[in-house]
Structures are given as structure tokens and as C-alpha cells.
Amino acid sequence: MPNSGFPSVRAPGRGAGWYRGDCHVHSVHSDGKLTPEQLTADARAAGLDFIATTEHNSVAAHGAWQRHAAEDFMILLGEEVTTGAGHWLALGIAPGQVIDWDHGVGDALIDRCLERVHESGGLCVVAHPYAPYPSGSFMFSYQGLDVIEVWNGLWTSDRPWNADNEAALAEWGRGLAEGVRAGRWRPAMGNSDTHLVGQIGIPHTVVLADSLDTAAVLAGLRAGRSWIAESAGVDLSLRAVAAGRSAGIGEHLETSGEPVVVHAHIRGVQSGIVSFHTDRGIVHREGLPESGAGGVVWRMTSRAAAFVRIEVRHPHGHMAALTNPVVLV
Structure with missing residues (x-):
């Protein structure tokens, strides 16, 4: 790994194949309770091949992950863009790149932010569109966003599935027919939104990628070559x-x-x-x-x-x- 202060964008992995990853994870560097070291250990124990660091409106922790990447485990850099009208994930952004969160419905500022992520080769994901708390529900248009998080694990610690996820899945399913016929459907993904011990990987996304590489993983997610599992036991x-x-x-x-x-x-x-x-x-x-x-x-x-x-x-x-x-x- 190069001594850049940031984790490498690729790991040797197993070559082309299916890789399990959790792309919505919080540590002590925002409102999570676990350190990067604890999260990495728990993710590997849960059978994951990669995770994304997605602290709220901050990338200050990007440099804290370098020593936790390994030949068979990749750290993907990201940010949870937390606005007053919903949250979205900027995945695969450049080390230290901050995506602005000061935008609202109707001001068109989100479009510029989405463009910045795409210019960096990143992926924009609607996060928990029906989350049951102020600002948790996604009120923006889906225009310009690449993927929808239909299964979020944060509020399911006592059960693996809830009404908020059911609503997100139903909305995605209704739009899928029109999207497929128009040739521009948005794939679904699932993440744990980990904040506490015992949450990592519940659920996670299994993606077909040419290698354990940031660009390859994002390409698989963007194309919908993926499925969602409640655990590595499935x-x-x-x-x-x-x-x-x-x-x-x-x-x-x-x-x-x-x-x-x-x-x-x-x-x-x-x-x-x-x-x-x-x-x-x-x-x-x-x-x-x-x-x-x-x-x-x-x-x-x-x-x-x-x-x-x-x-x-x-x-x-x-x-x-x-x-x-x-x-x-």
C-alpha cells in the first residue's frame, strides 16, 4: 500500500467474482460508537470484503483508514451528505474531497454536488428514503442519483426488516418497470448504516466486480450486478x-x-x-x-x-x- 495517508483504491482480492460490502458505516469520527479498528475487525468477522466510510458531512476520517485495508479487504472512501431534506451517500470520492450538504429541495444546488461526485468517478446513492426521523425521509427528486438504498439496517437491530424498508422497496419496485423499459433503471442496494456494535453487514450488498477495486465495485453497483443479503450466511x-x-x-x-x-x-x-x-x-x-x-x-x-x-x-x-x-x- 502506498504511504499516502489514505487507503489504497484497490486490493488484490480474488480477481473477478462476487464481493460482499457494506457501504454505509459510521465510526467515532461522526456519530458512531466504534473505532475504525473495531469496525474493520467486525466487518471481516461478518464475512465482508469491503466497507465504505461514510461519516456525516465530513471526510476528516479518510486518513484514519489506511492501516485497516489489507490484501483481502478494501476501504472505500465516501461521505453521507446529510441535509435537512434527506440524506445521500457519495461513494468513491477522492481522498479528502468534501461534498457540500447545504442544499434543499428546489434550489438546484444538489445537482452541482451530484456532478462533483460523478466527476470524481463516484456513485450517488439515495439513503434510507423513508427513515422515521426529521430529515431522514428523502424529499429530493431521484434525478441524477445512481442507486437507491432500499434496505437500511439502522432501525432493525431488534428485527431484520421493517415498514420503512418495505415502503422503500415498494417504491423502487413500482418505478422499476418504467425504468427498465426506458433503459435507465436505478439499481437497489442494502447497507447496515452501522453506528453500534453488532450492526455491521446487516444487511449488505453482494456485487459482481472484475476485481476488489473501487472503480470495479462502483461499476458493478452502478450496473445493478448486485443483490442484497441479510448476512453472509445467505x-x-x-x-x-x-x-x-x-x-x-x-x-x-x-x-x-x-x-x-x-x-x-x-x-x-x-x-x-x-x-x-x-x-x-x-x-x-x-x-x-x-x-x-x-x-x-x-x-x-x-x-x-x-x-x-x-x-x-x-x-x-x-x-x-x-x-x-x-x-x-
Whole structure:
């Protein structure tokens, strides 16, 4: 690692593959209770490959993370831009780059801030759009933002899923059909919003990246080649096949008008319920065995949907995992 005072933008990792990361984390450098050292140890114990430091309206802690990066663990630099009309995450910004938070609905200042992040190669994420506290609900337009945090773990320490996340997911799901058909849909992601011990990685996002590298991880998130897990104990895959071709999460499948067969494989959700969603809503449900591991196959005509995605819930209805869509063209 270069002795720049900041963590490297890349780690050797495992090459191309699926990497688990929590991109909304607070330490003692803002309103969190844990040090970077504690957060790093807890993140690695939780099975994560990377985290993002996102202190409120501050990047003063960027230099505190250098010694916690490792060959198999990456620290992504960011900021939680905390305004009076909602919060958003600036991920992958330059070391020490501060994104202004003094903007409100209607003043157009947010557009300039989003541009600054994009000019740095970063990603702009709507944070907890239905958070139940003053300024927590996101009141800005989503225009110019890249990804939506549909699952935020801060208020779920006593349960893995709540009504605020359900509302965020429903809103994202309603907009997905129009977005896919217009060719500009926004992917979903999930983060813990860690402030306290025991929160890191609950939930987190699993992203397909060419390497454990900031640019590669952000590219995977931007493209929606990702899914959300409540913990590293949950694993899944989703693949659609048609006309001798196949595509996975966040990818496009050229169907040539042929029937589509969708394969889902899940592990770690005992007696879970798998639901298949398209632009027509829920089209299929099927249960998993008590072991929590199993495969589900669903067949459809290619003209019946513009995309397919899955959700995996526990028997009591709380979310265990959900994916971005496979787009059918």
C-alpha cells in the first residue's frame, strides 16, 4: 500500500467474482460508537470484503483508514451528505474531497454536488428514503442519483426488516418497470448504516466486480450486478436462459422471442419463501426446504415480462435477500 495517508483504491482480492460490502458505516469520527479498528475487525468477522466510510458531512476520517485495508479487504472512501431534506451517500470520492450538504429541495444546488461526485468517478446513492426521523425521509427528486438504498439496517437491530424498508422497496419496485423499459433503471442496494456494535453487514450488498477495486465495485453497483443479503450466511444465484443464451443479475438477455427459463438457487434461509417479480408484479412463489438450501425453476414466455428479479423472505415475512433484475430484451 502506498504511504499516502489514505487507503489504497484497490486490493488484490480474488480477481473477478462476487464481493460482499457494506457501504454505509459510521465510526467515532461522526456519530458512531466504534473505532475504525473495531469496525474493520467486525466487518471481516461478518464475512465482508469491503466497507465504505461514510461519516456525516465530513471526510476528516479518510486518513484514519489506511492501516485497516489489507490484501483481502478494501476501504472505500465516501461521505453521507446529510441535509435537512434527506440524506445521500457519495461513494468513491477522492481522498479528502468534501461534498457540500447545504442544499434543499428546489434550489438546484444538489445537482452541482451530484456532478462533483460523478466527476470524481463516484456513485450517488439515495439513503434510507423513508427513515422515521426529521430529515431522514428523502424529499429530493431521484434525478441524477445512481442507486437507491432500499434496505437500511439502522432501525432493525431488534428485527431484520421493517415498514420503512418495505415502503422503500415498494417504491423502487413500482418505478422499476418504467425504468427498465426506458433503459435507465436505478439499481437497489442494502447497507447496515452501522453506528453500534453488532450492526455491521446487516444487511449488505453482494456485487459482481472484475476485481476488489473501487472503480470495479462502483461499476458493478452502478450496473445493478448486485443483490442484497441479510448476512453472509445467505447466498443465492439467479440466471435466466433463452434461445441458447443466458444472463445473470443486472445483465440483459436477448430472448429472440423464445421461452425463458429462470433458475434461482438459495442457501441459508430455512423454510424461506422465494417470490419471482416482473413488471406484472409477483408471478410465482415457492417454498424452500427446512434446510434452507434449494433451487427453484420458473418458466415464462419472453413477451410476458421486461425483467425478472427475486425476493427471499423468512416464513414470518421478513426479508432475507433480494436481487436486482435480469433484463429481458
